[in-house]
Amino acid sequence: MGKHRILILGGTTEARQLAAALAQRGNYDSLLSLAGRTAEPMAQPVPTRSGGFGGSDGLAEFLKIENFDLLIDATHPFAARISHNAAIAADQTGIPLFALRRSAWQREPTDSWTSVHSVADAVAALGTTPSRVFLAIGRQEAFHFESAPQHSYLIRSVDPVTPRLDIPYAHYLLATGPFEEAAERGLLIENRIEVIVAKNSGGGATYGKIAAARALGLAVIMVERQQPADVRTVETVKDALGLVDHLFSPEMKRGV
Numbered sequence: 001m002g003k004h005r006i007l008i009l010g011g012t013t014e015a016r017q018l019a020a021a022l023a024q025r026g027n028y029d030s031l032l033s034l035a036g037r038t039a040e041p042m043a044q045p046v047p048t049r050s051g052g053f054g055g056s057d058g059l060a061e062f063l064k065i066e067n068f069d070l071l072i073d074a075t076h077p078f079a080a081r082i083s084h085n086a087a088i089a090a091d092q093t094g095i096p097l098f099a100l101r102r103s104a105w106q107r108e109p110t111d112s113w114t115s116v117h118s119v120a121d122a123v124a125a126l127g128t129t130p131s132r133v134f135l136a137i138g139r140q141e142a143f144h145f146e147s148a149p150q151h152s153y154l155i156r157s158v159d160p161v162t163p164r165l166d167i168p169y170a171h172y173l174l175a176t177g178p179f180e181e182a183a184e185r186g187l188l189i190e191n192r193i194e195v196i197v198a199k200n201s202g203g204g205a206t207y208g209k210i211a212a213a214r215a216l217g218l219a220v221i222m223v224e225r226q227q228p229a230d231v232r233t234v235e236t237v238k239d240a241l242g243l244v245d246h247l248f249s250p251e252m253k254r255g256v
């Protein structure tokens, strides 16, 4: 019997871990898809492809031509467009889909969070009084902060923000997580940060700044996730692996 073909939409640590775990199983033939945005992507444990599919139709076409049996959306919780496209393509083709999406961080009693629904709303939430801001939202949406040039920004991203923001006070920092709490605390103190703008990504790799903000009593403007499409979702690699095994189990094939 041939191996089951699985397309994993990735760009996250969890996608990489799931691909590695599936490769170890031996009975799955996985392809990991990356958007192709990162200049030097991490090494991956299975074959990869890179770049967009050309919308949901392109993805549906790719799934059919390449004979995939399962689509797993293991993209970042803020990668809304590809997740939306995945749901449509799965509907169109009848190929099963589930999402692997880590749970969101929860506010603790001593946290000082202002929750907003978009990066644009985060800009407004900073207010008019000049502040020292740590921007930890990635490079793609940093441009929104050009409309609030009164603040002074420390902007951290994996790849450079290009073009540079048209604002007078910006310091750029290139770094790839995971980021430990102690180092994050040091960074916040050293740069005399007053407020952090973060996406509620969930997971441990970037939680250090949230824990550090709590310890230092700093405000966090938290960009919350949009409501995802109505797609079956698991939160851990272990559960994703279990679901894959279940979906390809002999019982499922017999429709039991």
Ligand SMILES: NC(=O)c1ccc[n+]([C@@H]2O[C@H](COP(=O)([O-])OP(=O)(O)OC[C@H]3O[C@@H](n4cnc5c(N)ncnc54)[C@H](OP(=O)(O)O)[C@@H]3O)[C@@H](O)[C@H]2O)c1
Pocket (backbone or CB within 6 Å): 009, 010, 011, 012, 033, 034, 035, 037, 050, 051, 052, 053, 054, 055, 056, 058, 059, 074, 075, 076, 078, 079, 080, 081, 082, 083, 085, 137, 138, 140, 199
């Ligand atoms: N957004 C974040 O904060 C964030 C953080 C960390 C990692 N990432 C990762 O970075 C990638 C891009 O994120 P984004 O927010 O720009 O996504 P997005 O806005 O949801 O997607 C924009 C377009 O990029 C292409 N694309 C995205 N992910 C892809 C994938 N895994 N494989 C092939 N094509 C993909 C698709 O193009 P077509 O329509 O042409 O198919 C999609 O329509 C994702 O893989 C995501 O997991 C995102």
